Amino acid sequence: MGNILTTGFNTWILFKALALVILGAYLVFAFVIIRQVKLMVNTLHLGFEAPAKFLSYVHLVFALFVFFAALIIL
Amino acid sequence: MPDVFVSPSPPLPPVVPKTESEKSSLEGHTHNLFSAFYLYPDDIDFETREDGEKIILMLRRHPIVNIKWIIVTLLLLTGPTIFSILGIFSLLPVGFSLVVTLAWYLMTSAYALEGFLSWYFNVYFVTTMRIVDINFHNLVNKKVSDAEVTKIQDVSYTSGGFLGAMFNFGNVLIQTAADIQEFKFATVPSPDKVAKILDDFMVKEK
Numbered sequence: 001m002g003n004i005l006t007t008g009f010n011t012w013i014l015f016k017a018l019a020l021v022i023l024g025a026y027l028v029f030a031f032v033i034i035r036q037v038k039l040m041v042n043t044l045h046l047g048f049e050a051p052a053k054f055l056s057y058v059h060l061v062f063a064l065f066v067f068f069a070a071l072i073i074l
Numbered sequence: 075m076p077d078v079f080v081s082p083s084p085p086l087p088p089v090v091p092k093t094e095s096e097k098s099s100l101e102g103h104t105h106n107l108f109s110a111f112y113l114y115p116d117d118i119d120f121e122t123r124e125d126g127e128k129i130i131l132m133l134r135r136h137p138i139v140n141i142k143w144i145i146v147t148l149l150l151l152t153g154p155t156i157f158s159i160l161g162i163f164s165l166l167p168v169g170f171s172l173v174v175t176l177a178w179y180l181m182t183s184a185y186a187l188e189g190f191l192s193w194y195f196n197v198y199f200v201t202t203m204r205i206v207d208i209n210f211h212n213l214v215n216k217k218v219s220d221a222e223v224t225k226i227q228d229v230s231y232t233s234g235g236f237l238g239a240m241f242n243f244g245n246v247l248i249q250t251a252a253d254i255q256e257f258k259f260a261t262v263p264s265p266d267k268v269a270k271i272l273d274d275f276m277v278k279e280k
Contacts, residue, residue, distance in 0.1 A: 012167060019173060026180070033187065036214055040195040043208060043216060045119040047107050048194060059180075059187055066176045073169035 016074040023067040030063040102131075102267070108194075110134045111263045120199060120208060122218060131200040131271060135193060135261045136243035143189030150182040198259045200272065205248060207257055221252035229272040231265035248272065 037056040041049040091114055102113030112118065112132040123129070154175040157163055163171035192210065199206040206220040226248055233244030244265035248257040262268055 012170070015170070019170075019177075023177065026177075029184070032214065033184065036210070037191065039214065039216060040191065040210060043121045043218075044195055044197065045117075046194070046197070047117055052191065052194070055187055059183060062180055062183060066173070066180050069176055070173045073173055 012074075016070070019070050019074060020067070023063070023070055027060075027063050027067055030060040034060060102264075108137065110136050111267075120197075120206065122206070122220070123201070124203065126202075127204070128202045129199055130202060130275070131198075131268065133198045133200075133259055133262045133268065134196060136241060136263045137193075138237060138241045138243065139261055140189065140193050143186065147182060147186040147189070150178070150185065153178050153182075198262065200268075200275070205250075205257055205272075207259075219254050219257065221248075221250040221254060221257065223275060225251040226272065226276050227251055229269045229276070231269040233265050246272070 034053075034056045037052050041052060094116070102111050103115075104112060105116065110133060113130070115129055115132050118129060118132055120129075154163075157174075158171075163174070166174070196209050199208070200223075202223075204220045204222050205226070206218065209217045209219070211217065228249040229246065231244055231246045233239065233242070238244050241263075243261050243263050246259040246262060246265045246268045248259070249255065250257065259265075259268060
């Protein structure tokens, strides 16, 4: 019975899967940040609501970009 | 003849200022979005403010506390360059080094965003009715604590350490007869002034 090395299994596939799982979990975290910012701006009106929301969405877009980059590049 | 004692001017005017010109003459009244000390702030509000309740003071931690996350962020930004110099990226396939770099910057941006939001949105209010502590901790929890001004029993402040003395910030401790017996306005600017404002306010209410 061949092991992973002798069967020519590419171990980087495992790393790719792991990277995608981690970045997928990170996407959930990015959504949590958006929820957190919504909670903050609903609680307090300090004059920085729009930029705070904008930053949280930019972060989500960046997270999506990295996830899809990993999906395509790796 | 020189004055032996000059009474300090009271931090609060005898009546609540209504016009902008009255407010702007007060030290601490500002429209700066990133200030940590707002006396009679305009255009600032919070969810649980009641009708007729006016904000006298809004505080957040002194901006110098941000130095920690700013320095850590700057160090993190150099991470991929250091990995490259050390040759760590040369051990990885080409695509992996790019994704690792992007992911590293992504997490750095999240760290910086959290640092800023945590500073900006954790605030304290002194209103004509209450003191309010609005605290967001971890990612989705918020804690709003308040106590009526009439229940304040004692106000004290501490200001110490090299940075505290240099930048004039410290903790204001407020003992109350409310459910929450002690409030702590942590690392706020001009703690002496905040304590004086609260003291004056207690005297007026009693």
